Amino acid sequence: MASTAEIRKTYTDLAKTLTGPKPLYAFAGVGDLAVEKVKSLRPTAEDAGLRERATKLPKQFAEKLVDLPKEARKIGDKLTDRVDTQVKAADERYEELAKRGEDILKRVRTQKSTKDLVEQAKTTISKARNVRGTATEGAKKTATAAKTTATSARKTATKARSAANAAADKAGE
Numbered sequence: 244m245a246s247t248a249e250i251r252k253t254y255t256d257l258a259k260t261l262t263g264p265k266p267l268y269a270f271a272g273v274g275d276l277a278v279e280k281v282k283s284l285r286p287t288a289e290d291a292g293l294r295e296r297a298t299k300l301p302k303q304f305a306e307k308l309v310d311l312p313k314e315a316r317k318i319g320d321k322l323t324d325r326v327d328t329q330v331k332a333a334d335e336r337y338e339e340l341a342k343r344g345e346d347i348l349k350r351v352r353t354q355k356s357t358k359d360l361v362e363q364a365k366t367t368i369s370k371a372r373n374v375r376g377t378a379t380e381g382a383k384k385t386a387t388a389a390k391t392t393a394t395s396a397r398k399t400a401t402k403a404r405s406a407a408n409a410a411a412d413k414a415g416e
Contacts, residue, residue: 248366269337271344
């Protein structure tokens with residue numbers, strides 16, 4: 244299992260690859276904004292003016308469609324202006340989302356629950372290292388004991404063989 248430091252390094256390297264943490268912050272900002280928008284939907288859905296606006300839409304569309312040929316020459320300029328405006332708005336929105344995400348991540352990092360979780364992770368890692376050390380030490384002691392037992396058994400077998408040979412020699416005389 245990856246340690247906290249390894250995970251942090253992975254995310255740091257990823258953030259550097261994406262030209263800094265700004266994309267990560269923007270992503271977090273989008274999530275925070277989505278939560279805010281979902282929370283605000285209920286009052287908007289209950290707005291009585293919404294139904295009225297929806298009924299006027301087809302008429303407004305028809306009026307715009309009639310005016311379209313009159314403005315055909317201006318469409319190129321209008322599109323260019325609109326694209327420029329939208330690109331600038333998108334850049335500004337991206338910056339706003341990045342700032343919002345940075346703020347939310349800072350807030351999460353400083354929450355007591357996050358700090359408690361980090362401490363628990365450190366404690367767990369420490370305990371795992373202690374268990375690994377204890378297990379390694381136990382394995383070394385077991386290996387040493389097994390070697391000692393094997394050596395002792397070999398010596399005992401050698402002495403028994405010598406004693407058996409000596410007894411056989413005496414019995415043969």
